[in-house]
Every structure is written in structure tokens, then in C-alpha cells.
Amino acid sequence: VEHLLDILNTSxxxxxxPRCHVALRLLMDRIYRVEVSGADVKVPDxxxxxxxxxxxxxxxxxxxxxxxxxxxxxxxxxxSQTSTVNPLRALRPKPASSGNAEELAxxxxxxxxxPGCNFCNAKQT
Numbered sequence: 001v002e003h004l005l006d007i008l009n010t011s012x013x014x015x016x017x018p019r020c021h022v023a024l025r026l027l028m029d030r031i032y033r034v035e036v037s038g039a040d041v042k043v044p045d046x047x048x049x050x051x052x053x054x055x056x057x058x059x060x061x062x063x064x065x066x067x068x069x070x071x072x073x074x075x076x077x078x079x080s081q082t083s084t085v086n087p088l089r090a091l092r093p094k095p096a097s098s099g100n101a102e103e104l105a106x107x108x109x110x111x112x113x114x115p116g117c118n119f120c121n122a123k124q125t
Contacts, residue, residue, distance in 0.1 A: 033075040041067050062091065 028034070043051050056062040065088050072085040114120045 031077060033077055035073045035075075036070055037073060038068065038070045041069065043067070062088075065091075 051066075052058065052060070052063045056066065069086070069088050072087070073082060074085070075082045
């Protein structure tokens, strides 16, 4: 979604198939309302090094995205359903699945319920 706006806002002279580009833009505009929102974040001077080095592991490009965040809001004009996308949030580190106790308990419950499950044994019912 983050790059969709860039693609749609590309001028027709920069694309290989300008007619397709125009048709896609018209279709998107007919179905969806796409808004970009955001406000600059001002980190106090005394905390810049801490935030950049600790939170972002010294990655200047991530820190710059943090200072100028974008939130993309896509609304379906027919159903009024809205989705909000924060591209910076998608870049956060994800914890590895460690097979924690909750996950193991859920898997055990699933396995234990399979013999009597109508969905698992649809051909038998």
C-alpha cells in the first residue's frame, strides 16, 4: 500500500502504458478514497542519540522515517470500511516464535478436538 500511492501518482509520461495507468487511476478513484496523514515528530536534542542509536540501532533511514511518519488511510466508498496502514510499524522487528506455553496449549486443544470435529471430518458426517 505504501508504494501504491507513488505508482498512482506517477505521471503518464513516466509509465510504459499510459492508457492502463489512467484506467487504473480512474478505477481506484471510483472505488477508494486514499488519504495520507502524518505530523512531524520532534525529538528533544538531548534524546536524539538515544532514540536513533538505541531504538533504531543507528539506522539513519529508519530514524528519518520516524521523524516524518506517514499513515495511509484507505476507505471503500461503497461500504465505508476503512483500513489504516502505518508503513513504519511494518518495519519493526518481529519476535521469533519460540513455541511458548500458550501456543503449545492451543495446539494441544486443537489436536484433542479433531476426532469429534465436524469440520475436520467433513467426509464422515
